[in-house]
Amino acid sequence: MSFITSYCHLTNKSCFVNGQLIAARDTDSQDSWLKQLYKEQEIVYPKFYKMDTLSQTGFILTELLKKANSNIINAYQDDEIALLFANRFSSVDSDVRFKRSYQEQASPSPALFVYTLPNIVLGELAIYNKWYGENMFAVLPKFAADFYINYVEILLSTGSGASLCGWLDIADEKIDAFLFFVEKEGKGNQFNIESLQKLAGLI
Numbered sequence: 001m002s003f004i005t006s007y008c009h010l011t012n013k014s015c016f017v018n019g020q021l022i023a024a025r026d027t028d029s030q031d032s033w034l035k036q037l038y039k040e041q042e043i044v045y046p047k048f049y050k051m052d053t054l055s056q057t058g059f060i061l062t063e064l065l066k067k068a069n070s071n072i073i074n075a076y077q078d079d080e081i082a083l084l085f086a087n088r089f090s091s092v093d094s095d096v097r098f099k100r101s102y103q104e105q106a107s108p109s110p111a112l113f114v115y116t117l118p119n120i121v122l123g124e125l126a127i128y129n130k131w132y133g134e135n136m137f138a139v140l141p142k143f144a145a146d147f148y149i150n151y152v153e154i155l156l157s158t159g160s161g162a163s164l165c166g167w168l169d170i171a172d173e174k175i176d177a178f179l180f181f182v183e184k185e186g187k188g189n190q191f192n193i194e195s196l197q198k199l200a201g202l203i
Contacts, residue, residue, distance in 0.1 A: 002152070002156060002158070002182050002183065003184075003185070003186045003188040003191055004015065004182055004195065004196070005069055005071065005181055005188040006018055006065050006180070006181045006188070007178070007199055008017075008065055008178070008179050008180075009201070011057050011177075012033060012173075012174060012175050017064050034053065034056045034057060037060050038060060043063055045059070050094075051124060053170050053175070054087075054121050055121040055124045057121075058121040058122075058124070058125060058166060058168055059075055059125065061166070062179065069181055071162070072162075075183075076162055079132045079133045080160060080162065080163050081129075081131050081132065081133050081161065081164060082163040082164070083125060083126070083131065083135040083160070083163070083164050083166075084136050084151055084163055084164070085122060085166040085167070085168060086139065086140050086144075086147065086148075086168075087139065087140070087168045089139075089170065089171040101200070103140055107181070117141065119135070121137070122137055123154045134155055143167050145202075146185055148192065149192065149193055162183045162184070164181050166180075167179075178199075
């Protein structure tokens, strides 16, 4: 039996880690919501400012999970943590910006082109954390607990020690993100469909 040992949610208004509110958006701030979180958590990684919204979201939430669960940093070798992410809209936010840059400037922006694939967020996480395990990004019509259950079971039975999973839905400046860390052993919520749907806010 595997367990969800830590999890977090992010919307346009608030951020929760393991069910506890850790930050609420300051609508009077000139910074974007993601930049507010970045500064509040005292994260230092200048490349953050070059990332697209999808990668910024995945990066910040991963850092929050690492603070909440030291196992993510201390208990596994660099090739033992698998990454399994998904969403509905692929990289549409960056795609739209890239298309606009081409139309308005008559020249596509290389800085935006880099992020016109959704799995770039996995590369950002792997590079920053030096994680070299399995990774997968899927595009699904909606959050599907059974997809994560089935895929993580395969990962954990074929060499991975744990899996960082995420649902990063970002489009039209709306953020709906849910990350969770699954381990073979530990304390937390059992890793099954009902538990995962409950944590995701679906039931």
